[in-house]
Amino acid sequence: MNLIEELRWRGMIHDITPGTEEQLSKEMTHGYAGFDPTASSLHIGNLVPVMLLLHLQKAGHKPYVLVGGATGRVGDPSGKSNERKLLSVEEIEHNLEAQKKQLMKFLDFEKGENKAEVVNNYDWFKDFQFLDFIRDVGKHITVNYMLAKDSVKKRLETGMSFTEFSYQLVQGYDFYWLNKHRNVKLQVGGSDQWGNITTGKELIRRKGGGDAFALTCPLITKADGSKFGKSEGGNIWLDPGRTTPYKFYQYWLNTSDEDAKNFIKIFTLLPRETIENLIVQHEQDPGRRILQKELAKDITIRVHSKEDYEAAVNASQILFGKGTTEMLKTLSDSMLLSVFEGVPQCTIGKSKIMSGLDIIDLLSVESGFFPSKSEVRRLIQGNSISVNKSKVKLGYSVSEDDLLNGKYILIQKGKKNYYLIIVA
Numbered sequence: 001m002n003l004i005e006e007l008r009w010r011g012m013i014h015d016i017t018p019g020t021e022e023q024l025s026k027e028m029t030h031g032y033a034g035f036d037p038t039a040s041s042l043h044i045g046n047l048v049p050v051m052l053l054l055h056l057q058k059a060g061h062k063p064y065v066l067v068g069g070a071t072g073r074v075g076d077p078s079g080k081s082n083e084r085k086l087l088s089v090e091e092i093e094h095n096l097e098a099q100k101k102q103l104m105k106f107l108d109f110e111k112g113e114n115k116a117e118v119v120n121n122y123d124w125f126k127d128f129q130f131l132d133f134i135r136d137v138g139k140h141i142t143v144n145y146m147l148a149k150d151s152v153k154k155r156l157e158t159g160m161s162f163t164e165f166s167y168q169l170v171q172g173y174d175f176y177w178l179n180k181h182r183n184v185k186l187q188v189g190g191s192d193q194w195g196n197i198t199t200g201k202e203l204i205r206r207k208g209g210g211d212a213f214a215l216t217c218p219l220i221t222k223a224d225g226s227k228f229g230k231s232e233g234g235n236i237w238l239d240p241g242r243t244t245p246y247k248f249y250q251y252w253l254n255t256s257d258e259d260a261k262n263f264i265k266i267f268t269l270l271p272r273e274t275i276e277n278l279i280v281q282h283e284q285d286p287g288r289r290i291l292q293k294e295l296a297k298d299i300t301i302r303v304h305s306k307e308d309y310e311a312a313v314n315a316s317q318i319l320f321g322k323g324t325t326e327m328l329k330t331l332s333d334s335m336l337l338s339v340f341e342g343v344p345q346c347t348i349g350k351s352k353i354m355s356g357l358d359i360i361d362l363l364s365v366e367s368g369f370f371p372s373k374s375e376v377r378r379l380i381q382g383n384s385i386s387v388n389k390s391k392v393k394l395g396y397s398v399s400e401d402d403l404l405n406g407k408y409i410l411i412q413k414g415k416k417n418y419y420l421i422i423v424a
Contacts, residue, residue, distance in 0.1 A: 069122025175200025
């Protein structure tokens with residue numbers, strides 16, 4: 001398959017300008033996608049244009065990653081019902097650096113004629129005077145043309161500032177500048193960016209007359225109608241400090257069968273034959289969740305690391321499967337707290353367990369997890385209480401040796417009820 005056939009099979013083409021497929025088949029093409037620094041981390045929705053750039057590079061073309069030091073100061077109205085909150089220059093710079101580090105994990109920036117490059121549009125806007133901009137750029141795009149864009153039409157009733165109205169001109173100039181100075185002929189992005197991208201294509205036609213092409217991917221939706229990339233806690237971020245590798249892994253593992261069939265095509269580089277075989281295997285035995293496991297594995301390793309993936313698998317075993325004490329001891333603080341977030345917790349002083357504390361006193365008097373000593377005694381006699389995944393008997397004394405990472409004790413009642421003791 002050529003690149004466009006590959007993207008069509010993966011369900012990654014929403015709009016494409018005439019001549020794009022021919023351009024990509026005849027020569028190495030320079031293409032780019034832009035990322036505005038609206039947060040200190042990218043989220044999984046941003047992975048869609050990243051995957052477009054990955055496929056572009058894999059097919060022998062040269063990808064550019066544009067970080068929006070300038071456009072981030074304006075705010076993209078696309079897909080928004082209200083105006084974005086403007087960030088300070090300091091926030092934008094911080095977000096830029098954080099996002100740049102994340103983006104550099106996905107593409108090859110070191111080898112070959114088509115190695116990826118990062119560009120910052122602030123570099124060509126910082127000395128561009130306002131009067132020069134409206135004369136040299138604004139002159140070529142009519143208000144009627146700008147008003148026809150969906151990102152503008154949808155906001156006319158509720159209102160739009162001149163700042164946001166001008167965004168498509170600023171982004172359009174990015175495409176023109178890259179076309180003129182870096183021979184960039186293709187811009188890719190989500191389908192909500194089509195209006196901004198085609199403004200750039202039009203600006204290139206009117207100002208320079210160079211070749212310019214556009215390709216967008218559909219905005220990802222879930223089969224049940226809920227928003228992709230969201231969990232109960234909000235966005236699924238690429239930054240492990242905002243979404244732990246365990247939660248990241250679990251998001252993909254818990255996708256529906258229908259979504260997994262789509263997501264494994266969009267978010268992995270697995271070849272068509274492999275994916276089709278996985279789908280057949282999955283349909284033969286959906287309970288094994290083969291698709292979800294392969295999807296979660298591939299994307300967790302690429303976004304985080306193989307070690308984080310293995311830790312997430314161990315953590316899942318501990319919570320839902322046959323995890324062992326040894327597995328539990330391998331979890332980092334952040335992973336352990338992520339896995340057991342939301343379970344009942346209490347804090348006790350370390351001095352109380354230094355010389356040993358009877359398990360009955362710990363679970364009733366000290367922690368308050370159970371209302372009475374007699375209930376704890378009955379549960380232990382029924383072989384229902386575990387400390388750090390190991391069953392305990394009457395007379396067991398919890399001591400410093402039971403501390404996980406020097407400060408945690410995990411209590412389990414039956415198969416599904418967990419309690420976490422934090423030893424200060």
